[in-house]
Structure formats: C-alpha cells, structure tokens
Amino acid sequence: MSVLAALRRELGEDRVGSSPGLDGRVFPRSGEELATALRLLAAGEASAIVRGSGSWDALGHPMPRARILLETTGLLGEVEVDAEDGVAHLPAGALVFSLSEHVRKETGGAWELPFDPVSPSSTLGGCLATASPGFCFGHPRDVVLGLEIVLATGERVRCGGRVVKNVTGYDLAKLYLGSLGTLGVIEAAWIRLLPAPEKTGCWWVPAADPSLAVEPARLPSARAAAWLSAGLARELSKPGPGMLLELAGDAAAVAADAEHLVCQNGATASDPTGLGVVRGMRGGDPGGRVRVSARPSQLAESVAGLSRAGAEILAHPARGLFWAFSADEAVFAAAERAGEGFLVEAAPLAIRESRELFGENPELRPLQAAIKAQYDPAGILNPGRFAGRI
C-alpha cells in the first residue's frame, strides 16, 4: 500500500489531499494525527516538506527527494494563557496575529506575545522553526520555555516546561528552534509573555549610514529599530536613508528617550504603520534576500560594500543584523564575507541549488550531520533543506 493510501486509511480522507508538483499533501489536526502521519511516512520511507502557512517556502535548499507536503496549520490544540504568571501554552498551527490578539484580550492588555511575524498568515510553528528574528522582540530562543515536538519516528516528546527558569535536562528547545523542521515537527510551545508597554511612539531618525543609528537604537526604551537604505526608505515616503524607531515602555522613559532623539538625532514623529511595511519586507519572496549578522562596529563598512554591489539594505543596528535585497550571486558572495555569519533567505532556484545558503562553519558539518542522523535517521523531514544539505 502506498504511503498516501496508508495516511488516508489511518487519518481519514479529509486529512489527505493533492499538492501541485508533489505526490500529495497531509493535513493532521492534532498531535496524535501528526504522530501517526510521521510514523507512516517513516515506515514508507517517504520524505516530507514540513510547512506552516508557507511564509518561508523560499528558505533553504530545494528538496527534490521530498514528495509529500506535511502542513501544520491544522495543529490548533489547547490554548492556555496564564495571566498571573505571564506564560502561555500555544499551538503551532495557530496564526501569530490571532494568538497575539487572544493574549491581549485574556490578560486585559497586561501582557503581549513577543513575536512580530513577517506576514499576517505566519503560524507560531513557522516563527519557531525558522527562528526568524523580529524587529520588536529579537530571537525566539529567549522567550520559548518549552516545546512539544513530534520526532521523525513519530514519538511525541517534550522539552523544557511552563516555568520561566528551568535547567531540568538538556535545553533541546534551543536545538529545535531554527532547525527548519529537520529534527522534528513542533506541535505546541510554552511561551514567556512580556508586559505590555505603558506607552509606545514611533520616530524617524535620519542617518546616512547604519552605524549612526546604533546609539539611538540602544536607548533603553527602543524596541523596534529598522534602518533603511534610500531605496527602501522611499517605500515609507522618507527622503533618504534613516531609521524607523519604536519607543515602548514606561511613559516617563519613553518621553525622555523621545526628547533625546529629537535633540540629539534630529528625529521626527512618524506614522507607526511604517513598522508593518518594514515587517513585510523581511518575509515573502522578494527575488533575493540575504541576512547578515555583523557586529555594530562592522555595520557601516559591511552595508556600504553591499550597497555598492547594488543591494538595498534593511538593518537592525543594535542587534547586529541586516538584510541585503538582491537576486545577484555576487551580492550573496559579498554578504558571505561581510560579517560574522549569513543566511540566504530567498534566492532564485539556480542559486538555491548551487550554493551553500547557510553561513555556518564548515567544520561543524560532521556534528550537524550526526545530530540530524540521530533525530531523523531515515531523512524523512525536509531532506536536503538545511545547512550542508542535511
């Protein structure tokens, strides 16, 4: 019996469908169903493309071996918001935007969900599996307390927990975050919420190069910070390169920082909708986009080099991150040398097929491969997609 037939029989007709260019699509609606699906895929040695809503389909190497799409948007299990402790248990398939709204409502506006996804259709699982850095909240590793995962062999396992401080066993959540679904499929997560700020405000800070934006982006109440090269700034109707900066927190601190911005940096109040536009720039398939991690002190030089090569740049100055927008292999090659690490987030197929997209240290390949072999011995999950094509 084919794997698809087995999936239909075990999960029901409505959990299995067709998918263009692939053999089929499976759509589990619970952790149990996900475990069953993975067990059947492993038994049939059938590889799958794991996907939430597809915001990050362009990320990673192509996966010609994978013939089945495994969609996680049906994983909509238990939601629990603990307003007293400031933690929430959330299902991987849910949309981050609706979860954020839910958290706000359940806690009377006291807490917020610390994710700013790239698109309105982004799922929590996608945010965690890609560990995509946000503009407001940084790396998910700092707010994920525990994960429920289904391994490639179908075991449902947990790591971490609901409490904010925990060294009980290995911190496997860190390993799974950003592993692009190659070690297991996230079913649900315990997330640490953040107190909602008393006040927020948005400012435009003119800055010819991103190094000038580092100091204001480090102000105590600076939350979202996006430096834009001239071409991207035009999309926000701004006249030249500069930074869109959101201040958030205690009202007095925000007021003090705003005054500093105006006096020291020539900032002007700005429309906060610009943040939504910037958020969108980080996602989707723009033809080509590479993420570079560079120390704040490297920013000016790195960004100047890539700008000269023709890329438009979006940077988070204080976090040591920037994105170069281009579909040109020469830009990707320059990005590889520009900082401390890089990740080609989107590129034309020919480039995704031919070059290494993850800027991870080649000496780590044997260790990364050993980890993949332990967790996914049959190569069922996103085979070939990750660093070193594991």
Next chain:
Amino acid sequence: MGPRSNSSSLEACLRDVVGADQVLTRLEELFVYEADGLTHHSARPRAVVLPSTTEEVVRVVKACRKHEVPFVPRGAGTGLSGGALALADGVIIECARMNRILRVEPGDRFAVVQPGVVNADLSKAVLQHGLFYAPDPSSQQACTLGGNVAENSGGPHTLKYGTTTNHVLALELVLPDGNVVRLGSPTGWPAGYDLVGAVVGSEGTLGIVTEVTVRLAPIPERTETLLGIFPDVVSACRAVGAIIRSGLVPAAMEIVDRRTIEAVEASVYAAGLPTDAGAVLIMELDGPDVAVGVQAERTQALALAEGANEVQVARDEEERQRFWRARKGAFGAMGRLAPDLYVNDAVVPRRKLPEILEAVCAIGDRHGLRLSNVFHAGDGNLHPNISFDRRDADELARVQKAGAEILRLCVEAGGVISGEHGIGTEKRDYMGLVFSDDDLDAMKKLRAAFDPTLTCNPGKLFPTTRFCFEANPKARGYDQVPLE
C-alpha cells in the same frame, strides 16, 4: 570505586602531555576533588589535570580516550548537584588555570574569556566601560564562567536579565573525541543548528568548553533596592505576584524566611533584620533614571497593600549592600547550624508559591528536619535548605526522603526539579518525575551525536538503570556507575 588498572601508564601519559606539575595523583591532593558543593555525594578521581591551554585540554582528552578512561570538566567546584564528580574512576580536567579575559569589545558589548575566569571578576574588569555581565549566581565570587555555562547558572537577577544561556554568544568546545569546534558567533545569530543553546546547561556532558564569548550589558542608570518586612512568608509571596501582575519587571525579587533571618542575624553576615519578621522580600528595580523612582514607589505601595509591616528603601550603596548581605550571606550563615547543608532547587509556577511554601515547611517538620527557605521568588525558584549532619545516617536518610517529597510536590504543581543547579548525580533518578522515557531518549540522541562512547562526564543527568549495568559491567551506559 572501580578498578585501578592501567593507572600508572595513564598518569605517565598525562604528565607527558601537560607536564608533571599539572597532574595531581597523590591521595591528599585528590581528596579536595572528591565532591563539589553537594558534599554527601562523593567519588575520588583517578587523577586531576590542570591544563592551561585548549591544546593541553585536547591532549588530555586524547590520552584519556586512549586509556579508555572517562573525564570530567570542572571549574571552581561550587556546583550543587554533583555535576563535577569523576565517576567510573575518571579524570578531572580542572579549568581553573585557564583564567584569562582574552578580549573585551565594549563597542560591540561582548567579551571573550577562558572558562576559569571567576564570574564576578568579569564584571569588575568591564566596569570601566560602563558594562557588566548580568548572570550573578550567589557564588559569583568563586564560581567560574565555564561552570556557569555547564549548569546554565542563574542568580538573583535572572528575573529581568535571564540566565547564562541568554548571555552566551559563542563557545570553543573540545569535543569528546578531541576535535575542537567553534560554535555560535559574537553577534549571537546562529545559522545552522543552535549548538551554543544546546551546549549551555548540558552539565559538561557534551564536551569541554575552552573559550566563552559572552554578551555584556550596560550598567543601568539607576538602581533602587527595597526591603519589605512581612509578617509571614505567604504574604511576601503574594506581594511578588501582585508586583509582577501590575506589569513591573524588577531586576530581582528574593525572599528570606524567618528561620534564615535568625541564622543570618546570629552570624557575621548580620544585616540588622528584625528577627521577629516572618520573611523579608528584597525588591530591586533598575533602568532609566526617570522611570525607576516611580516604579519603586509603585512597588512599595503594592508590598504594603499585600501586608508588609514596613518597606525600607536603601538610601545609599552601603544600605543596599546591607539588604543583600542577608540574601547572599544566607548560605554561609547556615554553617553555624549544622555541619552539612542540603540546598534543594526546584521551580513552581509563581502564583503557586504561597501554598507550596507552606507544604515544603510541613514536609521538613514532618521529618524532624531544620528546613529554611531563601529563594528567587520572582522566578518561582525555591531553595529549601536543610541543615543536617551527614554522619547521622538516619538524619541523612530523612533529608533525602524530604528532598524527594519536595521535588514531587513541585512537579505536581506544574514545576520542574531544577531551576539553576542542574541534575548531576543528585537528581538523575528523579528525571522521570518530569519527563517520559521518550522525552529522555530525545535528550540522549543529542548526547549520542556529541559523545557516542559516553566518555565525557558519564553518570550524570540521566536516570540510572542499575540492572543493565550489572548485567554488562563494560557497558558504557548512561548508568555507568552507581554512586555509593
């Protein structure tokens, strides 16, 4: 103790690779390394090696592998869960001589250090740049950053700043096979698997850390420290809940109970605390000057509303230090009460603290033990301390029984069995309270990828299964050596 065959040739080999003055083998030298801060678990190492460089660590690891002898990294030995014990007649690789701060990059806010650097020394060294290293375990005057990485150490200020894992950007690691790898980057954005995240808190079982790149934080503009005096520990716990619920994130919220206050006030750490208070709550707020004053007023009002008899605000640094002396001197003061101190470490959801605290004290009383509490209330991280004498076998048995009951209670409340001390040998057999066999197998997969022969710090963290060991004494299992 296991067999001691091959001992002389291993010792000779170790002296060859690092020099005779860096290898300790005399009985009186080895005594020092029999235990860490958990004194009632002990195992004598076969030898202790004190390497000074990464290359020497590599050579020691290779020598041990050649002789099929397990090895254990160790820092200052302040660990409290038996994580640095050399089981199976193993060799301790003591990193204290690797104690140089290699590089400080104030503009990029990171520092590169060797694993033997003492935690508090790093903050002192970067003070001139207006920066500090945030994780501050209570043992920070002695504990090393390598040990902090192994245990993912916390401390009083983790409520706002997070634990070690939130501050480690990159590592140099000698793998258990002797290869050296560099994980992460100074910017903290891994592109492959997040191996830094996986190694921090792995209790020295995935390799030996020989270099650590840590994030430095700007020293806050202003710090306000408050001391709430409460009639009982339960109302102090309620105040913690009320403060956090109001949206405040203090840098620290620490509770010291009456029994601890009595011990502290009778000791050299005396801080002038009222000995008739049921508990004191230290509340520290830091941040921008304009915000902290208002936050301190709100905090004070909330503490009073929850039943504090009095809230004192530190007027100067000297007074602030006095408040903290009660907290940080607590363990030292316990030395007056009994020869041994068992420091338990469990975490519960914060809102369950009041009821759990009452139940914890009841467990101590039921077993006739001297139990006191000093803990990180803001994180829900309990430290029930039991003063005892390990020479009294009956008392030791009651301590262990009470400890197990406390762990079970915390797990049933939705908590875990360790917040910052690790599992080590102390709690390895309680892992099943929190995790299923499948959960533990998923952890063992990580271990197997790094150390397929299980030579690096065996016998820690995973439950023992003595049956398998006895059936096959050569098995390099997770259960390698029962602790006797």
